[in-house]
Amino acid sequence: MNETAETKASAPTARISTFILMVVFVTLALSFAALIFAVNILDQNTEAAWILILLGFLGVAISTYVLFQTRRRLSKLKIIVPPVTTTIECKKCGFKNVREFQRGDYIFKEGDNCQKCNEKMLITAIYREVKDKEKEKTSF
Amino acid sequence: MCSEGEFVSITAAILALQNDISQGPLGDTSINWILNVLFYVIFVVFIFYGQRIQTYVMIREVESSLYKLKYIKEEGRKITIETIKEIGKPQTDPTSRVDRFMEYFTIAPQGLDPAGIVWKLEHILDVRDTRFKDEVKLMAPSADETQTNNLENTLEAEMALNFIYKVIRHFYLLGKKTLSLYVIMQIQMILPMIMKEAEAYASALKAFAYGQPIGDGAGALVAAKLMHGYASTKIEKDCVIATVPFEGRTAFVIKAEGPGGNVGKPGDAVKEVIEENNGKIAMVVMIDAALKLEGEGLGEVAEGVGAAIGGPGVDQFKIEEELLKYHIPINALVVKEDIGDAVSPLRKEIVDSIDSVIERIKQVVKERTKEGDKIIIAGVGNSIGIGQ
Numbered sequence: 422m423n424e425t426a427e428t429k430a431s432a433p434t435a436r437i438s439t440f441i442l443m444v445v446f447v448t449l450a451l452s453f454a455a456l457i458f459a460v461n462i463l464d465q466n467t468e469a470a471w472i473l474i475l476l477g478f479l480g481v482a483i484s485t486y487v488l489f490q491t492r493r494r495l496s497k498l499k500i501i502v503p504p505v506t507t508t509i510e511c512k513k514c515g516f517k518n519v520r521e522f523q524r525g526d527y528i529f530k531e532g533d534n535c536q537k538c539n540e541k542m543l544i545t546a547i548y549r550e551v552k553d554k555e556k557e558k559t560s561f
Numbered sequence: 562m563c564s565e566g567e568f569v570s571i572t573a574a575i576l577a578l579q580n581d582i583s584q585g586p587l588g589d590t591s592i593n594w595i596l597n598v599l600f601y602v603i604f605v606v607f608i609f610y611g612q613r614i615q616t617y618v619m620i621r622e623v624e625s626s627l628y629k630l631k632y633i634k635e636e637g638r639k640i641t642i643e644t645i646k647e648i649g650k651p652q653t654d655p656t657s658r659v660d661r662f663m664e665y666f667t668i669a670p671q672g673l674d675p676a677g678i679v680w681k682l683e684h685i686l687d688v689r690d691t692r693f694k695d696e697v698k699l700m701a702p703s704a705d706e707t708q709t710n711n712l713e714n715t716l717e718a719e720m721a722l723n724f725i726y727k728v729i730r731h732f733y734l735l736g737k738k739t740l741s742l743y744v745i746m747q748i749q750m751i752l753p754m755i756m757k758e759a760e761a762y763a764s765a766l767k768a769f770a771y772g773q774p775i776g777d778g779a780g781a782l783v784a785a786k787l788m789h790g791y792a793s794t795k796i797e798k799d800c801v802i803a804t805v806p807f808e809g810r811t812a813f814v815i816k817a818e819g820p821g822g823n824v825g826k827p828g829d830a831v832k833e834v835i836e837e838n839n840g841k842i843a844m845v846v847m848i849d850a851a852l853k854l855e856g857e858g859l860g861e862v863a864e865g866v867g868a869a870i871g872g873p874g875v876d877q878f879k880i881e882e883e884l885l886k887y888h889i890p891i892n893a894l895v896v897k898e899d900i901g902d903a904v905s906p907l908r909k910e911i912v913d914s915i916d917s918v919i920e921r922i923k924q925v926v927k928e929r930t931k932e933g934d935k936i937i938i939a940g941v942g943n944s945i946g947i948g949q
Contacts, residue, residue, distance in 0.1 A: 440617075503906065522771070524771050526772075526946070527948050528946060530820070549906045551908065561856055
């Protein structure tokens with residue numbers, strides 16, 4: 422069994438209404454016009470030019486973000502199945518074996534014979550481990 | 562708040578901007594006038610249609626989550642059908658039966674006259690349980706008891722996903738139809754939590770399908786660890802009990818029967834043990850998984866009093882009634898985890914906390930009971946992937 426298997430979606434595209442698309446493009450056009458105009462008046466009226474530059478960049482940023490958000494494909498969508506490990510221990514000699522989970526495993530199930538003392542081994546734990554980078558770090 | 566001086570300078574800048582637009586270096590061209598008018602138009606549009614635009618943005622956000630939910634639900638359905646085919650080896654295609662199962666509902670008893678409602682609820686839940694098991698047996702005739710329980714859990718996880726999808730779709734379509742900010746806002750606000758829960762159920766589906774232990778089984782794992790090596794017998798309903806010597810006391814350790822996905826009826830089991838011992842039980846200790854608040858550590862152990870058991874409340878009611886009858890003190894220990902960890906494969910942090918839970922039980926028992934006393938230790942939770 423492939424426990425790390427990831428399934429991909431059939432890549433449907435998020436639909437976008439014409440109204441939103443129109444608003445985005447008008448904002449984008451206005452923002453570019455504002456930027457061009459700001460460059461032209463920069464020598465004559467610096468204060469007004471900077472306001473226009475600010476508005477222009479803001480408009481470009483917002484409309485680009487909205488455009489990317491709406492065109493984002495759902496192909497990245499995945500159900501991630503984390504790897505699960507099974508710990509098998511020998512109660513007699515303490516030999517421990519950690520392997521990938523197999524269907525039919527359960528905690529306190531008797532497993533194969535111990536490689537060292539040939540006694541029956543026991544499944545003592547089944548768990549998944551989350552890597553440190555996935556854990557949230559907070560000061561509180 | 563800006564000062565008068567700042568206000569004057571901002572006004573001057575705006576006037577200068579207007580002046581530049583109308584009489585700028587490009588000359589008094591129509592494009593400058595159009596730009597000027599457009600700025601005012603946008604301003605006015607945002608004043609009158611701001612809420613409508615906000616509604617559209619929220620609808621888009623919900624729509625994006627709805628696509629994700631639809632995908633998760635469809636994937637879950639595929640996994641469920643494949644597992645049924647693989648384990649149950651049915652003669653006919655179980656797809657239509659699975660789809661029908663997804664729409665099953667349970668009607669809670671009428672609460673206008675609340676006297677006796679617990680027993681009515683218990684009866685409804687028993688009927689539901691029997692019906693589910695029968696359906697699973699029809700879908701997967703070759704599955705043994707453990708596999709039947711696991712398949713039932715898998716189907717229930719898929720049912721939960723289907724329900725979440727349908728509720729979000731309902732609010733999305735209603736919001737689109739009415740264009741009411743308040744209709745769409747109520748679902749948009751809780752969407753992150755709903756998505757987290759849906760992702761947890763998606764993860765749980767595979768865990769149930771393969772019979773992996775889940776976070777909710779923390780209590781059952783503690784009980785399993787205590788009773789392992791001692792003879793265990795079946796007790797009402799779907800539970801097992803073992804008599805274990807514990808710190809000089811006699812402990813009746815109870816858990817749901819594993820390794821199939823099963824929570825049993827710990828209420829009935831505790832009641833039966835108390836009655837068999839004529840109420841001569843010095844203390845009951847219950848262990849369960851509890852939802853943690855953000856910021857609390859996963860696998861943190863907390864101690865308190867009361868019946869630590871979730872679900873619809875029938876078992877908690879029965880335990881409380883019985884304890885009151887014989888005035889038996891009850892202590893509770895909980896292992897903290899979030900909803901995602903509770904329904905997905907057991908995390909290492911939870912497994913590591915089991916020994917500290919056992920130490921805390923020992924401490925509580927030694928402090929609050931005498932040697933030779935009889936106590937009940939009930940490990941509550943889903944026993945999937947946990948033997949005894």
